Amino acid sequence: MSVAYVVTSGKGGVGKTTTTANLGTALARAGKKVAVVDADTGLRNLDVVMGLENRIVYDLVDVIGGLCRLKQALIKDKRFDGLYLLPTAQTKDKTSVRPEQMQKLVEDLKKDFDIVLLDCPAGIERGFENAIAGADKAIVVTVPEVSAVRDADRIIGKLEAKGLTEHQLIINRHKVDMAKRGDMLNIDDMIDILSIKLLGVIPDDEKIIISTNRGEPVVTDETSPAGRAYGNIARRLLGEEVPFMNLEPNGNAFRNFFKKFFSIR
Amino acid sequence: MIEHDIVFKGTRNGIVVTFNKECDFESIKAALEKRLSKSKTFFKNSKIFIDFSGSNIDELHQRYVSDMILKDYGISVHNVEHNRQKAFNGTYEGKTKFLKDTIRSGQSINYSGNIVVIGDVNAGGEVIAGGNIIVLGALRGMVHAGKYENEKAVIAAFALQPTQLRIASIISRAPDGLVVKPRYPEIAKVKDGSIVIEPCAPNKLL
Numbered sequence: 001m002s003v004a005y006v007v008t009s010g011k012g013g014v015g016k017t018t019t020t021a022n023l024g025t026a027l028a029r030a031g032k033k034v035a036v037v038d039a040d041t042g043l044r045n046l047d048v049v050m051g052l053e054n055r056i057v058y059d060l061v062d063v064i065g066g067l068c069r070l071k072q073a074l075i076k077d078k079r080f081d082g083l084y085l086l087p088t089a090q091t092k093d094k095t096s097v098r099p100e101q102m103q104k105l106v107e108d109l110k111k112d113f114d115i116v117l118l119d120c121p122a123g124i125e126r127g128f129e130n131a132i133a134g135a136d137k138a139i140v141v142t143v144p145e146v147s148a149v150r151d152a153d154r155i156i157g158k159l160e161a162k163g164l165t166e167h168q169l170i171i172n173r174h175k176v177d178m179a180k181r182g183d184m185l186n187i188d189d190m191i192d193i194l195s196i197k198l199l200g201v202i203p204d205d206e207k208i209i210i211s212t213n214r215g216e217p218v219v220t221d222e223t224s225p226a227g228r229a230y231g232n233i234a235r236r237l238l239g240e241e242v243p244f245m246n247l248e249p250n251g252n253a254f255r256n257f258f259k260k261f262f263s264i265r
Numbered sequence: 266m267i268e269h270d271i272v273f274k275g276t277r278n279g280i281v282v283t284f285n286k287e288c289d290f291e292s293i294k295a296a297l298e299k300r301l302s303k304s305k306t307f308f309k310n311s312k313i314f315i316d317f318s319g320s321n322i323d324e325l326h327q328r329y330v331s332d333m334i335l336k337d338y339g340i341s342v343h344n345v346e347h348n349r350q351k352a353f354n355g356t357y358e359g360k361t362k363f364l365k366d367t368i369r370s371g372q373s374i375n376y377s378g379n380i381v382v383i384g385d386v387n388a389g390g391e392v393i394a395g396g397n398i399i400v401l402g403a404l405r406g407m408v409h410a411g412k413y414e415n416e417k418a419v420i421a422a423f424a425l426q427p428t429q430l431r432i433a434s435i436i437s438r439a440p441d442g443l444v445v446k447p448r449y450p451e452i453a454k455v456k457d458g459s460i461v462i463e464p465c466a467p468n469k470l471l
Contacts, residue, residue, distance in 0.1 A: 124371075150370050150388060150389055151370075153369045153370035153371075153387045153388075153389065154369065154370040154371040154389060156369055157369030157370060157371055157372050158371070160369075161289075192403075193385075193387060193388075193405070195367050195384075195385070
C-alpha cells in the first residue's frame, strides 16, 4: 500500500526541505521506491538541496497543465536507486495549482511509488492547501523555539480540521546543552504543548549547511549526528522500533553517571 | 458533506435556515453560497431567517454573512431571536458546551452559554463564552467569559497561565517577568472591579 506524507511546519526555515530530501534518500536506500515532490511553487528549493537543479526540464506545473506526462517531469536521482524528484516551477506561483489537481497528481504518483513525500511550503494559505490535498499522513517539523511551536500548533489544528489525523513530530536543530541549561525549550515541554507523537529529534549540526550547499543529503554521511538521526527516523517510518539517540556529547555520559552516583548538582 | 451542513426549512414565518453547529464560518459560507446560487431567482428579494444560536460564529461574522447574502443574492437576512436567557441563566446554571479536544493555536470557540474544555487551550487559541469557562488542562491562550457584560462569570483551569483573561469588559494579563507554571487549579473572578485569581481549593494548601 502506497503512502503519501506531507512534510509541513507552518513556520519557515525549520527544516522541511532538508527533512524531505534526507528522508527520501534514506527510504530509497532502504529499498523503497520514493518520489519527493516540491510543493513550494515559485520558491522551489528541493531540487537545490538534492543537487538536481540542472537536470530540470519539466516540472509539476507543466504536468498539471498537460504540457508533458508525469514520467517526463520526474527526475531519477542517479546516486540512489528508486529515488525520484518531481520539481516545481520557479517562474510561476502557488495560484498556478489547485488542491484538486494536486490530489490527482499524488494519486497518480502513488500508483508507481511506495512512498511519496510532499515538501510543503511555509504558511497556511494556498500553498499549504495544495500540499496537503493528496496526503495520507503528516510529518510536522519544528525547532525548539516558542514562535515555531506556536505555528506548529496552528498547523496541527489545520491538519486535524482537514481530516489528517495521523501526524508525527520531528524536532529539528535541538541543542542538548541549551535545553539542559533551560535556555531552550526541552522536548517534554514541546510534546506537552503540541500533544503529538514524537517521530524523532535531529541535533543541530553544521554538516547540514555544508551538505545543502553541495547538494548531497547529509543522511549519507556516517559521521554526521543529524545524518544518523534522519536515518533512524526513516527506519521508524518503515515500522522499525529505533531507540532515540543519546545526544549527549562524548564524555559527558561518564560525567553524568558520576554526578548521579555522588548526587552532585 | 456540504449538503448536510445546511438545511432550508419552510415555516409559518418564512424560510428558516439552520446549520450544523459544529461547522466553522468557512464551511457555512461555502454551503450557503452553493445553495443560494442554485436557486437565485426563487430567493430573490425574499426574506430568510438564519439561526446562529449555539454556533461557533461570532456577531461580526454573522453580520458579514448577512451583508454578503443581501449584496450577492438580494435576500434580506434576519436573525432568529433566541431568548438569550434560555442558554444562560446567570453563572450558576445554563446551557453548556463540552469540548473534548485541545483548542489549538488559531482556533476560536464562541458560545452564548458556558464552556467546558476537556483538554488544553494552547497559546493563540481563543475561548469566548457568555457564561463561565472551565478548562480541564492548561489554559495558555486567551479566554473571555461573561461576554454579555456579566461580571459574575468565572474562569477556572488546572493550570491557569493565559496570555489574557477577560471577564465582561475587564481585561487582565499575567504580571511581567518569568511565567511560573501554577502547581494547582486556580479560578479567576471579578472582585471590586478587577480580576483576582485564587486557588480552587484554598483549604488544601499548606
